[in-house]
Amino acid sequence: MTEVAVSARREAVRLRLAGLSKAYGSSAVVDGIDLQVEPGQLMALLGPSGCGKTTTLRMVAGLVAPSGGDILFGEDRVTRVPVHHRNVGVLFQNYALFPHMTVAGNVAFGLEMRSSDRGAIARKVGEALDLVHLTAFAERYPAELSGGQQQRVALARALAIEPSILLLDEPFAALDRKLREEMQIQIKDLQRRVGITTVMVTHDQEEALTMSDRIAVMNAGRIEQCGTPGDVYDRPATVFVAGFIGTTNLWHGTVVRRDGAEALVRTSAGCLLTVRGLPAEAGETMTCLRPESIRVRPAAERSDAAANEALGTLDRIIHRGSLTELHVRLAGGDSLIAARPSGEGEPLAPGQTVLAAWSGDKVHGLA
């Protein structure tokens, strides 16, 4: 430790969950989770509704008592520390502002629990409101604010106490799309500036991909994969992750030939793909291929498909804003979804015979 940056804020801490579990009756809602969030990083817990994300978050906050395992903030084991001594900032889904207190009163509440120095409290309230650009609204009541403003008040209130960890539970679910995207950027920005270790629960993969440093994909009370947005998107560890995040073409296939690190895989429908990095002993694999890695062009009726190509009939063209999806029915019976930027590429019409092609390094094989 040579020079320590002079900062009013606490050092960011590492959050560690070790074998964390929660059972209601005989059903395990959270089933032995191990997770580590590096200091100052934003970790998203992503998964379908009911997979145990909120329960996990509430255990970290101290609102739910775990049935097993441990929670550590830095070196401190906080598993048994009661909620009001745990020093966490929580942003609740519907903000949970105190309706009978002004904006300033809301932000001051947590500070009043910690100190009776009125001057210091007023100063910190001012700082927190400054942080979320709501200084002008200090004397308003929550009912007099818009949804986005209420959320910023909730954030200021959570951050004012300088919590060890910031927890967000589906923070944008109640906002309409435009405001949601705006708030996502604002909150990510603020989180990075404050440099606080953060866990965010969401079932929205886009939200997780845009905001997080790392994503933990949960399913049925377990973590299926934990990695950077790039990791989980490009190199899903399980079929569940591949299917849950984004649209993907998932095919089951058998290895027909090995060529060093590369394996040639034939799908049940007869399509050939080259897959890299498959374990040597794997004889079968699930291949995933993202739609945007596939190019589609018109083809003659009787042309041949080589490896990493497939012949089929264009079934449907779906415009999804900036991307256009092409649904192709392959000769062998499988189907394939390709995507290309809207308005680009050769003109195509449904019913046309097309050749879909991709580069071999875009194929990801699951053992």
Place this chain on the structure above:
Amino acid sequence: MGLQPRRTLADGRALPLHALPPALTGSLLAAPAAIFLVLAFVVPIAEMVGYSVTAHVTQGTTVGGLTLENYARLFRSELYWVVLLRTLRIALVTSLVSIPIAYPLAVVLARGGPFWSRLVMFTVISPLLVLVVVRAYGWKLILAKQGFLSWLIKGVGLSASPPALLYTEWAVVIASAHVFLPFVVLPLAGAIGKIDPAVEEAARTLGAGRWTMFRRIVVPLSLPGLAVGVTLVFSLTASAYVTPQILGGNFAAMLGTLVQQQILSVNDWPFAAALATVLLAMTLLANLVLLRLFERRFGRWVGRGGGR
């Protein structure tokens, strides 16, 4: 509010209820109750007030004609003042006493599991299921000089000669608080139940212990329910007759007893009407002041007007 679009049918067919403007639908739905109230309450009250200013009794004979003599007499005599103040005092103390008893019950009712909330509900409602006279005599047995309470106090050794509670204002307060408890607990539980549990959790994560959370979140947010409950208890206690009569006797007589005496013993109906009018005005005033006070405090929390 005034900009409701008019919905009329050009051919004059009857409008279906859902096609009416909300304000009109509301008045239609409230009409039967309103008509009943006018006939059974407003008309008799008006008659009573009228009676108190159009006749008075001197030396056993009723004299007609517009007069304020009944009210003047009320304010002249110290006896009536004492009773009036006592009535106010008992009603106020009963309301205040019921608050700390009601809060824990209301919290359990609103937030406890099904077993506990049902148990509390039954316990709170049960005094209403017992005939008022039976209940009052029950309390008489407990509060009498040789009653259960003094036996208990002596037995525990708190005091060798405990003060008799029966025929004091406290006897009336205790029994009234018992009967009228559901009238505070239920609106209070309603108000507590409406508090978003996440708001309580937010307070906890911000560092509030259970007691602080209760004091700074639950209490202020349940005040509207408390206001309704307290005004109910105040009004019901102030206008009670049977309970004060049996437990207060002549030592703690309340206005209701006085009205009854004027009608049945003295046969002075105009004066009884004046007493009843004063009682009514008093409770009405107390209610208005209290509700007004609460309204002013809460106006901004819930957003101004109906504009959102």
